[in-house]
Amino acid sequence: MKHYALENTGMLVSAFSLGCLNFGSRTNKTTSFQLLDHFFEAGGNFLDTANNYAVWNEGCVGGESESLLGEWMTERKNRHQIILATKVGAKPILPKSEQLEGLSRKAIEKEIDESLLRLRTDYIDLYYAHIDDTETELEETLETLDDLVKIGKVRAIGCSNYQLSRILEAKAISMSNGWASYCCIQQRYTYFRPRGDADFGLQVSADEDLIAYCSQHDDFTLMAYSPLLGGIYSKKDAVLPAAYRREDQMTRLLTLRKVAEELGATPNQLILAWMLQNHPRALPVVAASDLTQLEENLGALNLRINSEQLERLNGTSFN
Template sequence: MKYRKIGTNPEQRREVSALALGAMLFGTVVEEERAFAILDRFVAAGGTFLDTANNYAFWINGTQGGESEVLLGRWRRSRGITDEVVIATKLGGRPKTSGRDVFNPEGLAPHVIRESSARSRRNLGVDRLDLLYAHADFMDTPQKDIVETFASLVRDGTVAMLGASNHWSWRLERWRSLADAADLPSYEVVQYHHTYLRARGDVPGRRTKDGDFGLFSAELMTYLRDRPDLTLLAYSPLLSGAYVREDRPLGELHDHAGTKARLTALHEVVRETGATANQVVLSWMIGGDLPVIPLVGASSLAQLDESLEAVDLTLTADQRALLDAAH
C-alpha cells in the first residue's frame, strides 16, 4: 500500500492509504457479513481510509439513511479498530423525512450541522469524527453561519478535519476567505466526481435544490494547483464498471468526441501493461502530477482486490504522456 498525508494542522494531520474505500451500500445492498469481509480485506492490505455519509443509503429502503455509518460502527467495535483507520463522513444530504426524495435534504443550517454531526459520532461509536464533509452546498443558509459552525466542531474537539464536497470552486474560495478572515479552521479535503474520461460541461452533476454541483473541471483543477495544501478525493472513478463492462454504458455525461480518443489511449496502455482498464485509471489518478485519492466501492472481494492491485501499478512516463495527451 502507498500512503499520503492529508490535513495542514500538524496536530491533526493524518497519514492515509492512497486508495480510499467507500461504504455507501454497506448495511443495505451489501449485507453485514459481506461488508465486514471487504473491510477486513482492505485493512489487511494496508488500507486506512474509509468513506461514508449520514444519508447512505436512504434511497434503497426509503429510510433517512445512516445504515452505512451504523455498520461501520459495529465493525469498528467488533474488530477493536481505533485511530489506525480514518473514517470520513458527510452531512447535509440526509432527507428530512423517510423516503426517496433527493430534493428534501436536511441542509446546512447551524443546528442541523451540530445535530447531524452528533448523530454520526453515535453511529460510528467515536468521540471525534476524523473528517467531516459538507456533502453539498446549500445557499439558503448564510455561508458565514456554515463556516463558523463547522469551525466550532473543530474548536470543541468533536471533529478533527473538515471537508467540502460538490461545491462550486468560487464557493470554496469564499469559505476559505471567511475562515481566514476570522482565523477559523477551514476545509482541508475536497471531494468530487472525477475519472480519466472528461465530462461534458453542459450536463448537470450532483443536483440539489440549489443547483448542480460535483463535476470535476479544468477550472477546478487550476484552483487545486493553486492550493497544494488541499487533498482531492475522487468518487466514482471507475464509472460503476463502465470501463470494463459492456452492459454498463457510459451515458450522457461522457457522450462527446473526446471520449473516443481517451478510450483509445486507455486501451493501448491496458494492452502494454496487462492490467485492467480500472487499474490503469486508478494508477493514472494516484500517480499524477496533481495527486488524487480515488474513492472506490466494492461489493465483492474480487472487486476490492482489483482496485488494491492498482496501487502497485506504476505507469511509465510514455504511458502517462499518452493518457494525458488524448483529447
C-alpha cells in the same frame, strides 16, 4: 498501501479511501465486514461514509452505513487506527423527501451527534459539507464546523460538490476569522470528461478550474468519487452515459485500453493508478460489492505508469 499527508491536519490517509455507501444495506453485514477486513489488512485506513447512506435503498432511512462501520470498529477494536470520514448536509429531512437538511447550525449540531452515536465514537477525523447549501450563509456553516473542531468532535473539515468559486469564498471567510478551513474537496472525477452541458443534479464534477487550482495548491487535496463510472471502462459493449458522450471519448477509451494492455492491467486499475500518479494527485474513493472487485482495485497500487504513457493518457484536451 502508501499513505499521504492530508495537509494541515496531521493525518496520514491511505492512497485509497474505501467507499462504504451500501454497507449495511445493499451489501450485507457479512460481506461488508469481509471487505473492511481485507481493505484494512492491505494497509487501508481511510473509510468514507455519510449520514444519508443509503437512504435511496429499499427500506433505508439513512445512517445504515455509519451504523455498520461503528459495529465493525467496535468488534475489531481498531477505531484508533482508522481515518474516518463522514458527511452532513444531503440527508432528506424525512425519508424520501426532496427537502434536504442543509448546512445550518441547527442541522449540523443535530447530525454530528447522531453520526457519532451510530459510529460509536466520540470524534470524526474528517467531516465533509456534503453539498453546497446556498440557502445558508457560509459564515454560519463554517463557524459551526469550526466550533466542532474546537470542542474535539471533529479533527478536520472538507467539502464536497462545491464549485471552485464557493471553495475560495469559504477559504477566505475561514482565514479572515481564524476558523478551521476546508482541507480537501471530494468531487465527481474520472478519466472521461463530461460534456459542458452535463447535469449531475446535486453532484458536481471536477472541472478544469478546480484541477488547475489543486495543481497549484498542494495543501488542498482532491478526492475522487465515482472514479470508475460503475465499471463502464471494462465493458466492451458499454454505452456511455449521456453526460459523457463527446467526440473525443472513444479516443480516450482506446488510449486507456492500449496503455492498460501494455501494463498487463485492467482499464479500471489503470484509471486508479493514473489518479494517484497524475498531477494533481487525486485520491480515489473505491467501492466494491465483493472481494474480487476489491482485489482488482487494490491491484492498481502495483502499477507504474511511465512518463510517455502518462503523456498519452493526458493527451486529449480537457475541454
